[in-house]
Amino acid sequence: MTDVLLVEDDPLLREATQLSLETYGYEVRTASDGLAGLARFRERTPDVAVLDVMLPHLDGVSLVRRIREESRLPVLLISARTDPVDVVLGLEAGADDYITKPYDIPVLVARIRSALRRAADLPRSVPEEEPPLRFGDLTVDTASMEVRRDGRLLDLTPTERKLVLEFAAQPGVVLSRTALLERVWDYAWGGDTRVVDVHVQRLRAKIGRDRIETVRGFGYKLAT
Structure with a gap:
């Protein structure tokens, strides 16, 4: 229970x-x-x-x-x-x-x-031999769901971890705030986009402020 x-x-x-x-x-x-x-x-x-x-x-x-x-x-x-x-x-x-x-x-x-x-934090169905995703000093292991920066394991909340996994799954692709609300927070009915903005700021502080770019009027994308 x-x-x-x-x-x-x-x-x-x-x-x-x-x-x-x-x-x-x-x-x-x-x-x-x-x-x-x-x-x-x-x-x-x-x-x-x-x-x-x-x-x-x-x-x-x-x-x-x-x-x-x-x-x-x-x-x-x-x-x-x-x-x-x-x-x-x-x-x-x-x-x-x-x-x-x-x-x-x-x-x-x-x-x-x-x-x-x-x-x-259920691991995704990813073959064990698949290598982690690398973006500069950032490493995202989609099998273990671990995120590292310069080899150091980052202490992320479940929400922050899911957010970075969404970005890593589509590097360079602009994800709208609405799309992130649906995928990370399961807000099929919509929600306050301030939730996204604040969590992106918190995530930037941990993975690097230049790693997530703001595309004004559209959303955010992971810099490759």
Whole structure:
């Protein structure tokens, strides 16, 4: 059973979300503030964490940073605030995705499932003898799903790893933000392209800022 950590300070919303997720077969542990959420996380690492942004004692963005110091598990942020600055701060802290309030439970479940699929890190069906892909100092092994720079293994989140694999599969080809949302985040219904932009910036910081080029008005491509 998938273990979900839900950290939400609103008792009615917390209980309603917990009960709804449990009807989908999830095991849901809850906390009402950031520090309690951190304690629950350390008590037993969940499969996925769903965190409200506006939490007492330790806000959701700070909680994401604390979790990222210890784990690569998928983290989703929930917020009633839609200001771009708030969204970007949450994603830059290491969140894989964010959802704005009010939200529909089926949408939340779809986002959770998508995050879990990315975190599964199932190797692709690639022959073992196929050599890794090389782009300058960047090496992408599609069989082991390892990414190295100058021979050093990079510590990527599941979302970042899937994103670089999409670029590596089509080097030099411009991938639109919409296409990346569909392929990496499984957003068949569309989504906020800021998620893509922030993750590309985070990925650039790890693999080299010149490695992913922006094609204005279209999207991004991996430099060859």
